[in-house]
Amino acid sequence: MLQDALAADAARIQTCLDTHITGETDLSAAMRHALAGGKALRGFLVMETARLHGIEADRAVYPAAGIEALHAYSLVHDDLPCMDDDDLRRGQPTVHIKWNEATAVLVGDALQSLAFEMVLHPDGVADVAARSELGLRLARAAGQQGMVLGQALDIAAETADVPLNLEEITTLQAGKTGALFGWAATAGAVMANADPGPLQNYAAALGLAFQIQDDVIDETGDEGTVGKAVGKDAAAGKATFVSLLGLEEAKSRASDLVEQACDSLSLYGESAETLRHLARFVISRQA
Amino acid sequence: MLQDALAADAARIQTCLDTHITGETDLSAAMRHALAGGKALRGFLVMETARLHGIEADRAVYPAAGIEALHAYSLVHDDLPCMDDDDLRRGQPTVHIKWNEATAVLVGDALQSLAFEMVLHPDGVADVAARSELGLRLARAAGQQGMVLGQALDIAAETADVPLNLEEITTLQAGKTGALFGWAATAGAVMANADPGPLQNYAAALGLAFQIQDDVIDETGDEGTVGKAVGKDAAAGKATFVSLLGLEEAKSRASDLVEQACDSLSLYGESAETLRHLARFVISRQA
Numbered sequence: 109m110l111q112d113a114l115a116a117d118a119a120r121i122q123t124c125l126d127t128h129i130t131g132e133t134d135l136s137a138a139m140r141h142a143l144a145g146g147k148a149l150r151g152f153l154v155m156e157t158a159r160l161h162g163i164e165a166d167r168a169v170y171p172a173a174g175i176e177a178l179h180a181y182s183l184v185h186d187d188l189p190c191m192d193d194d195d196l197r198r199g200q201p202t203v204h205i206k207w208n209e210a211t212a213v214l215v216g217d218a219l220q221s222l223a224f225e226m227v228l229h230p231d232g233v234a235d236v237a238a239r240s241e242l243g244l245r246l247a248r249a250a251g252q253q254g255m256v257l258g259q260a261l262d263i264a265a266e267t268a269d270v271p272l273n274l275e276e277i278t279t280l281q282a283g284k285t286g287a288l289f290g291w292a293a294t295a296g297a298v299m300a301n302a303d304p305g306p307l308q309n310y311a312a313a314l315g316l317a318f319q320i321q322d323d324v325i326d327e328t329g330d331e332g333t334v335g336k337a338v339g340k341d342a343a344a345g346k347a348t349f350v351s352l353l354g355l356e357e358a359k360s361r362a363s364d365l366v367e368q369a370c371d372s373l374s375l376y377g378e379s380a381e382t383l384r385h386l387a388r389f390v391i392s393r394q395a
Numbered sequence: 396m397l398q399d400a401l402a403a404d405a406a407r408i409q410t411c412l413d414t415h416i417t418g419e420t421d422l423s424a425a426m427r428h429a430l431a432g433g434k435a436l437r438g439f440l441v442m443e444t445a446r447l448h449g450i451e452a453d454r455a456v457y458p459a460a461g462i463e464a465l466h467a468y469s470l471v472h473d474d475l476p477c478m479d480d481d482d483l484r485r486g487q488p489t490v491h492i493k494w495n496e497a498t499a500v501l502v503g504d505a506l507q508s509l510a511f512e513m514v515l516h517p518d519g520v521a522d523v524a525a526r527s528e529l530g531l532r533l534a535r536a537a538g539q540q541g542m543v544l545g546q547a548l549d550i551a552a553e554t555a556d557v558p559l560n561l562e563e564i565t566t567l568q569a570g571k572t573g574a575l576f577g578w579a580a581t582a583g584a585v586m587a588n589a590d591p592g593p594l595q596n597y598a599a600a601l602g603l604a605f606q607i608q609d610d611v612i613d614e615t616g617d618e619g620t621v622g623k624a625v626g627k628d629a630a631a632g633k634a635t636f637v638s639l640l641g642l643e644e645a646k647s648r649a650s651d652l653v654e655q656a657c658d659s660l661s662l663y664g665e666s667a668e669t670l671r672h673l674a675r676f677v678i679s680r681q682a
Contacts (some may be wrong), residue, residue: 135539137546160578185504190496209477210550213500214543217472220504224511228531240527245517251508252422256501260422263497 457519
């Protein structure tokens with residue numbers, strides 16, 4: 109049932125993005141390629157927290173599309189040869205493999221612009237103050253104090269003499285994954301001019317659980333199921349939650365975080381049940 | 396006098412950007428490096444058209460900082476080995492030379508986010524509807540229908556069998572240079588909820604004149620004065636306004652465009668004299 113809801117919202121988000129990518133150029137084709145095939149977890153967080161706050165889905169799909177465009181941009185750049193150098197993403201060749209590096213740089217750049225276009229689109233968030241606030245929050249979540257900082261710490265860790273410790277890797281992931289999860293999960297409250305505090309707490313725990321599960325999948329999964337290369341971090345001697353905590357302790361930590369995430373939603377009562385299901389799904393997924 | 400006004404605004408914009416780049420990491424150092432030493436023409440357009448519409452400089456400096464951050468991001472990515480592969484920019488080593496390619500990708504990404512942070516900053520544009528509108532317009536000017544499209548056409552031209560014709564190169568430059576000039580020159584009107592039409596016409600002519608002069612400098616300038624490599628387009632057999640029109644006709648075309656730009660400002664009378672000086676400066680500059 110959660111899977112159906114996820115798939116329905118992902119399709120809706122995809123349609124919204126498709127109608128805003130114009131032209132039949134290499135650039136537009138590569139942008140569509142980069143946006144295809146994801147689970148749209150972050151977009152779903154926007155849609156679901158919007159529902160929780162009584163915001164229409166026709167409106168919420170715009171910021172949902174925005175966060176998916178932003179996430180897709182980060183993946184395209186992260187996969188570049190000078191970054192993580194990955195050939196496979198979501199079971200498909202990465203943009204620089206299917207096209208070339210210049211196209212991958214430009215696709216990522218254009219997807220970041222598209223993210224702000226979607227968040228600031230007047231057909232999306234109705235209240236103009238909330239729209240502007242969401243745009244500002246996205247800029248901060250995405251930038252040098254948020255996601256890009258996490259990426260920079262990750263790249264620096266690859267050439268560091270000493271592997272990161274648990275505190276450092278938690279800081280890294282708070283930027284790399286946590287910032288966008290935080291933006292997405294609080295979007296509904298911001299759209300409704302409500303207190304984003306409880307959803308921020310939910311997102312912080314969820315984001316960390318998500319990243320621990322990513323490390324678990326990287327350790328235990330196979331490339332066919334996961335849709336991208338696995339075991340790269342371990343092979344490179346990079347610290348992960350699994351290498352630092354061991355597999356069982358990492359799983360247990362992720363499970364505790366999911367309970368913590370669910371507890372943050374007590375204020376919302378039964379109406380937040382889908383968000384609780386989502387939290388449990390995040391640590392049960394194998395891809 | 397225009398030079399003094401340009402330098403004063405450039406310093407003010409620089410200070411605004413500096414206070415919003417935090418931390419003492421490679422990332423923040425490289426962001427500051429990428430923002431240093433420019434003429435801040437686009438930022439000046441924002442400041443000057445804001446003055447024209449009675450907007451305080453303390454407010455206008457934020458969107459001015461935003462457009463300079465966006466322009467700086469485009470240069471950092473444009474200089475990458477997979478793009479134009481330039482070692483020198485504004486007389487300094489480019490980011491990927493001074494640091495590395497991964498840092499250059501991330502610096503550009505973070506500068507784009509910073510651009511939207513500045514434009515959407517509540518200390519900047521006071522009217523929230525105008526703020527949101529400027530953010531949306533920036534997303535469109537920067538993205539796949541604006542600047543990035545221009546860049547993609549430029550990259551494609553490098554491997555094309557036939558050099559671009561005048562119409563194609565004009566379309567390319569309308570994206571690559573014109574979109575940001577258009578955003579910057581209309582910012583003052585948008586901030587004041589006034590008709591951006593006349594300033595849009597001014598910007599369209601100015602942007603094209605600017606690009607023709609860039610081609611003239613590339614043909615006639617030396618690296619020491621210009622602060623970056625020159626003559627690359629000619630050496631690569633790429634079409635430029637100079638190769639298509641000849642040097643004298645290109646200069647004459649730029650001069651006509653500057654007159655056209657100045658005529659667009661008739662509505663503003665004497666108060667737009669600085670913008671007219673700026674237009675004449677654009678085609679007299681040697682760097």
